[in-house]
Amino acid sequence: MILLSAPMAGVSDRPFRLLAREFGCDMTFTEMISAKALSFNNRKTEAMLKAYPDERPLSAQFFGREPNRLAEAVKAAVCAGFAAVDFNMGCPAPKIVKNGEGSALLLEPSTAARCVEAMAKAAGGRMPFSVKIRSGFSAGRVNAVETAHMLQECGAGSITVHPRVREQFYSGHSDWDIIRRVKEAVRIPVIGNGDIHTPEDAKAMLERTGCDGVMIARGALGNPWIFARVKAFLRDGISPREPDIAERMATAVRHCRMLTEFKGSLGLLESRKHAAWYIKGSEGAAAARNSINKALCLHDIEEILTRLGSRASF
Ligand SMILES: Cc1cc2nc3c(=O)[nH]c(=O)nc-3n(C[C@H](O)[C@H](O)[C@H](O)COP(=O)(O)O)c2cc1C
Incomplete structure (x- = not known):
């Protein structure tokens, strides 16, 4: 397989x-x-x-x-x-x-x-x-x-x-x-x-x-x-657990960093859609997505994702 x-x-x-x-x-x-x-x-x-x-x-x-x-x-x-x-x-x-x-x-x-x-x-x-x-x-x-x-x-x-x-x-x-x-x-x-x-x-x-x-x-x-x-x-044959929110957001941050590192400003823009996929379905996703879409730098996106990962409110 x-x-x-x-x-x-x-x-x-x-x-x-x-x-x-x-x-x-x-x-x-x-x-x-x-x-x-x-x-x-x-x-x-x-x-x-x-x-x-x-x-x-x-x-x-x-x-x-x-x-x-x-x-x-x-x-x-x-x-x-x-x-x-x-x-x-x-x-x-x-x-x-x-x-x-x-x-x-x-x-x-x-x-x-x-x-x-x-x-x-x-x-x-x-x-x-x-x-x-x-x-x-x-x-x-x-x-x-x-x-x-x-x-x-x-x-x-x-x-x-x-x-x-x-x-x-x-x-x-x-x-x-x-x-x-x-x-x-x-x-x-x-x-x-x-x-x-x-x-x-x-x-x-x-x-x-x-x-x-x-x-x-x-x-x-x-x-x-x-x-x-x-x-x-x-x-x-055992269904493994899904990653928790902290794990998901840590990987989302890493993904956005790689996008920015490899693709510069285009990568920063593309981070928005990838971040939206990572946060989909989690508590506070809509507010986080809105903030991410307004973010002007990688640091801001990282902060929003990290905050979501620690379940802090927006
Ligand atoms: C955003 C997006 C882009 C895609 N681009 C391609 C592509 O470049 N080449 C390709 O063969 N299929 C492309 N596909 C089709 C997928 O490879 C796949 O065949 C299809 O989404 C069905 O699989 P899934 O149900 O797991 O999504 C794309 C699908 C999506 C959602």
């Missing part, structure tokens, strides 16, 4: 990944990276394609629809020292789909096949190559099993299935039965993804689908402990 921290645009940057790793996940992913922007030497995109030795195994996730650009992106990832590459065939965002990328490729199997063949060839057996899909584009066009077959034939080394259709975006519940059907249909490893928020959810997905590993996205927002808790539950 492999436990993965999902690729998340705007979230799975180095600080997020380092914490996920520290708390026990086996592998992390970059935010999705545009193969096209990379080919135009876009500076921001190039900065995302940075592999750090202390993050191995880190996978670079690409999106695009042009086989040659995608192959070049894979080669760049090999050169940069990534441990693996992933192809995004699941993104539902309108700006991606309107370009025929992400989940739009579920509607174009022959284009998708050419992209996957080109990427597999560029990876050349030198590094693991995975593809991440949804169950289909719309309720009437659920084609995960056919897509998975095609991906296997085109050289994908493993497949991650997020069993929602594109038109659902992130609403409703994922249909884990589709993960099971994909697993039964292919020889390559299948990773299950969707709605894992507790250790019990992870165990249930593994049991119900037979998948080879699980990937957690939203369940890890402000909650890197989920990885350690899943691991412990699968090992011992």
Whole structure:
């Protein structure tokens, strides 16, 4: 069983990944990276394609629809020292789909096949190559099993299935039965993804689908402990306790510090959303969130989080 921290645009940057790793996940992913922007030497995109030795195994996730650009992106990832590459065939965002990328490729199997063949060839057996899909584009066009077959034939080394259709975006519940059907249909490893928020959810997905590993996205927002808790539950069968408020806030402070250290003023701004995830559901969360959104420096954010951690009032 492999436990993965999902690729998340705007979230799975180095600080997020380092914490996920520290708390026990086996592998992390970059935010999705545009193969096209990379080919135009876009500076921001190039900065995302940075592999750090202390993050191995880190996978670079690409999106695009042009086989040659995608192959070049894979080669760049090999050169940069990534441990693996992933192809995004699941993104539902309108700006991606309107370009025929992400989940739009579920509607174009022959284009998708050419992209996957080109990427597999560029990876050349030198590094693991995975593809991440949804169950289909719309309720009437659920084609995960056919897509998975095609991906296997085109050289994908493993497949991650997020069993929602594109038109659902992130609403409703994922249909884990589709993960099971994909697993039964292919020889390559299948990773299950969707709605894992507790250790019990992870165990249930593994049991119900037979998948080879699980990937957690939203369940890890402000909650890197989920990885350690899943691991412990699968090992011992005992549900580990949740971290208390002091522990949560201490990690939130650390996360905000790392964001500011690695990303400067952008990191400070991004600290707001991460801090909001860490404090969600705790007493005094609304007031603390308001204060954090007005904070002008890291020190102020740290103070608010620390005060919340000691349960002092605002
Ligand atoms: C904020 C956010 C950003 C995401 N960005 C990506 C991405 O860049 N690449 C990708 O393959 N999936 C992306 N996803 C989808 C997740 O990886 C995952 O498939 C989905 O959220 C379902 O898993 P969950 O129920 O554990 O959240 C994103 C999801 C969220 C919530």
